[in-house]
Amino acid sequence: MTLHVIDRVAVDDDGEGDAVFCIHGLGGSSNTFAPLMNTLSHFRVLRIDLPGSARSQRAEGEISMQRFTETVQSICSRLNIARAHFVGHSLGTIVCQHVAVVAPALVRSLTLFGPLMAPPDGARIALRVRGARARSEGLTGMQDIAVALVQASTSTDTRQHLPVAVAFVRESLLRQEGECYGRTCEALAEAQAADVQRINVPLLLVTGEEDVVAPPQAVRAMAEKFHSTRNARVVLLPRCGHWTPIERPEECARELRDFLAAQR
Numbered sequence: 001m002t003l004h005v006i007d008r009v010a011v012d013d014d015g016e017g018d019a020v021f022c023i024h025g026l027g028g029s030s031n032t033f034a035p036l037m038n039t040l041s042h043f044r045v046l047r048i049d050l051p052g053s054a055r056s057q058r059a060e061g062e063i064s065m066q067r068f069t070e071t072v073q074s075i076c077s078r079l080n081i082a083r084a085h086f087v088g089h090s091l092g093t094i095v096c097q098h099v100a101v102v103a104p105a106l107v108r109s110l111t112l113f114g115p116l117m118a119p120p121d122g123a124r125i126a127l128r129v130r131g132a133r134a135r136s137e138g139l140t141g142m143q144d145i146a147v148a149l150v151q152a153s154t155s156t157d158t159r160q161h162l163p164v165a166v167a168f169v170r171e172s173l174l175r176q177e178g179e180c181y182g183r184t185c186e187a188l189a190e191a192q193a194a195d196v197q198r199i200n201v202p203l204l205l206v207t208g209e210e211d212v213v214a215p216p217q218a219v220r221a222m223a224e225k226f227h228s229t230r231n232a233r234v235v236l237l238p239r240c241g242h243w244t245p246i247e248r249p250e251e252c253a254r255e256l257r258d259f260l261a262a263q264r
Contacts, residue, residue, distance in 0.1 A: 006078055009071055010055035012047040015040070018108075019081045020260075022047040023072065025090025025114065026188055027149070027173045027181065029054035032089050035249030039257045046084070048075065050092075052180040052187075063183040065191045069098040076106060085260060087111045089245060090213065091184075094118065097194040100201065109202040109263050111256055113244040114214045117193040117222055123213075124189045131185030138178040145181075146173035155210040157239035158247045165246050196226050203232040204259040206252060208240030233259065 002013040012030050020043045024032040030047035031054075037045065050068055051059035061067065072095060076084065085108045088096035093112035100107040119127060133141045150159070150170050158165050173181075203226055207219045216236050223232045235255050240248045 004075075004079065006075055007071075008056060008059040009051055009075065010049040011075055011079070012045075013079065014045045014047075015043055017043045019044045019046065019084035021072065021076065021081065021084040021086050023068075023086070023088045023092030023095050024048070024050065024053070025088075025092050026184055027053075027176055028089060028092070029172060029175070031168075031172065032243075032245055033087065035245050036087075036253050036256055039253040040260075043085075043260075046075070046079065046081065048072065050095075050184075052184045053176065057177045057180045063180070063187045065094060065098060065187060068095045068187075069102060072099050073103055073106070082106070083108055085109045085111065085263065087113070087256070088115070089113045090116070090242065091188050091191075094188075094191050094194070097196055097199065100199045101194045101196070104198070104200075107199075107201055109204070109259070110199070111204040111206070111259060113206050113252060114211055114242045115205050115207065115219055115222060116214050117196065117225070118191050119188060127185045127189035131182035131189065133182075134176075134178040134185065135182035142174055142176060142178050142181065146170050149173060152212060153242040154247060155208060155239050155241040158241060158243075162247065165243070168246050169243050199226055201231070202259070202263055204235070204255065205232065206235045206237065206244055206255055208237050208242060208244055208247065210240060211242045211244070213242045 004011040022033040049056040052063040086096040093115040207214045223234050237248045245252045
């Protein structure tokens with residue numbers, strides 16, 4: 001594995017072959033996709049830590065959806081990626097959609113875990129409140145946020161039977177610096193939906209049956225909005241919350257493997 005640091009943004013670069021570009025969600029990092037790496041062994045896999053998150057917390061400048069989208073495009077250009085399969089989780093699924101709209105030649109397919117087009121109004125308010133707390137209270141605030149989000153965003157089965165998954169989610173959140181996490185919350189609160197009617201690539205949407213961020217009914221409705229609906233597949237994972245690749249890694253890996261195999 002090669003680590004690239006481009007304009008203070010960290011990118012892991014693994015393997016050879018067709019490119020797969022992975023974009024994590026709020027409170028996540030490149031490690032969100034670690035459970036899928038064996039499935040992607042025949043690809044060149046790029047996993048970014050978005051500006052303001054994980055190893056890229058020192059990235060300077062505004063944190064916004066436009067910044068994320070432009071950063072992904074810039075990294076692809078710098079690393080000679082002309083075309084890639086894009087894989088996103090949560091906030092990262094919004095970034096994937098925007099990249100597919102503004103740079104359609106770059107995107108071969110979209111695999112979206114815990115997908116959403118934009119936060120609903122209630123979620124926007126909650127994100128701003130959470131962001132303000134993270135910024136003002138620092139580590140103490142992040143501790144309380146992590147405890148609350150583990151409870152709200154993972155499934156009952158995960159909390160009862162998968163302690164390693166619970167520990168991963170908690171640690172992922174606690175490793176975020178409060179100021180940068182708060183700014184990322186605010187960026188997500190301001191996010192607008194991409195014009196998905198302009199996206200015409202194969203599409204895989206995967207969510208958990210207990211996902212309160214990307215509930216099944218919302219994901220089904222989302223799929224209907226894409227121009228490429230005929231190429232879309234929606235998968236609902238039982239006993240799973242919002243952290244799909246972490247809570248149900250084997251199922252996510254299987255769906256991703258089969259989906260990418262169909263694109264060859």
